[in-house]
Amino acid sequence: MSKKIILWHIAALFCIFVWGNSFVSTKILLKTLDAYEILIYRFIFAYIILFLMYPKVKKIKSIKEEMLFMLAGMCGISLYFVFENTSLAYTYASNASFIISASPILAAITAHIITADEKINKSLIYGFFLAITGTFFIMYNGKFFLKLNPLGDLLAFLSAFVWAFFAVLLKIIGGKHNFIYVMRKVFLYGIITSFPFMFLFNSEFDVNKLTNSNVIFNLLFLGLIASSMCYVLWNKSINKIGIVVTVNYMYLVPVVTVISSNLILKERITGLMIFGGFLISLGVFISQKNQKKR
16 A cells, blocks of 8 residues: 555544534534534635635536535535434434444445456445444443434435435545535535525524634634545545545544543443443454445
8 A cells, every 4th residue: 555545544533533523513512503603604604714715716517416415515515414413303412423323335336336456345334333332332331221213314314315425526526626615615515505404594693703712723623624624625535546445435534533531521421431442443344345346
């Protein structure tokens, strides 16, 4: 494996580290903003940053390509967050988290069907079962109850599916343009398609809340690091090392979140959580074995 390829593995892991911490940052923001305010502000900040980094405006090449950009914006931003946030109103947070954690295997299956160079092997399947078991231990943490809530669980599954499809869309359109430009357009369509949901769910959108320095700090973290930087790195990682290899690292998000929650929010870490983290890490290691080296 070349040094450049190793760097893209590190880039993907950096994104996982940041996204794991973004749950903590979002939890802090939810004390002041609602979920849809966070979504809009986060990606407006991210779009502005990417526009400053790459202000070039290009002519629309084709309606088909533009539709792919819009679909990516919906899958990676508006629909993903709307499905995820709405599912929490109808099902347990643990149910939603557990179902959404299946997005890597869904991405692998979707990529296998749509693309020619992304294959599923036994290591991927074994790694999935280990990682999903580890996620179960972390999310339930000794509270072993699972009640089906059809609507909420379906919405959680849809959020995992659209994120998986988002990864495939990035692979399709990512290599044709500058990576910053790609994510800038994706964010723009994500913001545009998020506004109708914001009004549908009667989100407040009170700009006076932005006078709070803690709110600004966490929104800048989500916009500058978790969105503008990490989405670009994630996009490029997918195109450099593949959808399956990149997305498998997402299993590690709950491990990062648990550690960060303990350090920042002082939430307790139990032995069951540590065991779950070990299973997830082992699952990621096994999933990456025998994947196509690039």
